Amino acid sequence: MPSLPDVMTPEVEKLAAAQAGQGAPAPQDQTRDALFEWLLRTGDNALILGHRVSEWCGHAPALEEDIALANQALDLIGQCQLWLGLAGEVEGRGRSADTLAYLRDAGAFRNLLLVERPNGDFGHTLMRQFLFDAFHIELLDAAAASPDARIAEIAAKAKKEVAYHLERSADLVIRLGDGTAESHDRMQKALDALWSYTGEMFHDDAHDRALAEAGVIAAPSTLRAAWDRTVGQVMAEATLRLPGDVWQHGLTGAGGGKRGVHSEHLGYILAEMQFLQRAYPGATW
């Protein structure tokens, strides 16, 4: 009589082979996976920051600033549609930009921890914006040089818009930093509070390295020098002190937004942003 199959001892080798899809993934699959990750990261940064900035609509300290913030949010959401649209195309499972934005849970989001930080006061919002804009422009510059035309054309378009975001945030950081004692104090506090979220922007992981090696896009660490220069110049003009070497979130251990390990804040953003599609699946208007 044949014995029953042994269900207690796992067939480790067979499982591992099945998980790896019969051996190591082909190089083109590895590059495709890395590219999908990069597109999610880039699109999610725009989406989450765009949502954060839009939270100011109707609440900003002056009408002109209210309008400026809403317009900037609009640019970011527009860019996010292009990036996530391409992400869905690269993934090849029929997911649209809307599906990716509204139907993923927090663990599947790949944005930096910096962009999900709460708005705080107006100065805090502008400081977060400036630190990100100064990185964003370098990232898009690198992406615009990609041999992949689909990436290059979105980056070239977004870059023109982000150049204005950067001018605006730099202008206001300088005005408020080099402003009254109160505004200076608030800007310094914002810089100190946000600084430990800046390291993640330039941290290379396996996906970043795979794309750099395949010549698709330069690794984030290569953007650091230009960012340092811009930030140094603006902070000097704003009479603000750079915090220097402090512990950075998202670089060690299992954490980090780029890997899908987020702060509690992202869940609240998604609860508001995704509510309608979750409660009324497929609703359109």
Place this chain on the structure above:
Amino acid sequence: MQVLPDTAQVWDWLAQVPDPEIPVISLTDLGIIRDVAWQGDTLVVTVTPTYSGCPATTVINLDIEAALRAHGIEKLELKRQLSPPWTTDWITPEGREKLRAYGIAPPVDGTAADGRLAGRISRLAGRSNLVIACPRCGSNATEKVSQFGSTPCKASYRCTDCLEPFDYFKCI
């Protein structure tokens, strides 16, 4: 057999479709129609978006379709083209005059932000680094209020001579 209208005729029709945000200028004034061509019996109109998030883009596509259908075009395909990205340099001279007459200062070519702050940084704080003539009184005594005006494509200015606020169609 149906005779297909030539592309020059289609361009003329598109020149009569107003921009939904700034109705004094047409889609061809704005420079967003990149190509008009027949592929067999299908008319292919290639459109480039102004800003990635511009909500007018959807309306523009609807307006193009409605206008061309009204002129009897049956098979129509609208193609989106991102590259080269739209620039205000493509706004026609007539379009610029129409903007000015409407109260929007037209873009000053060659002054787009390029993300390189170093050369501009000392001039950034508090004032514009451009001379923008007031579209109402013509004075150059104007100042920037905000980098973004009523839409992402415009900045908010005011004239210190006639004291009127106005929009500047910024260079991109």
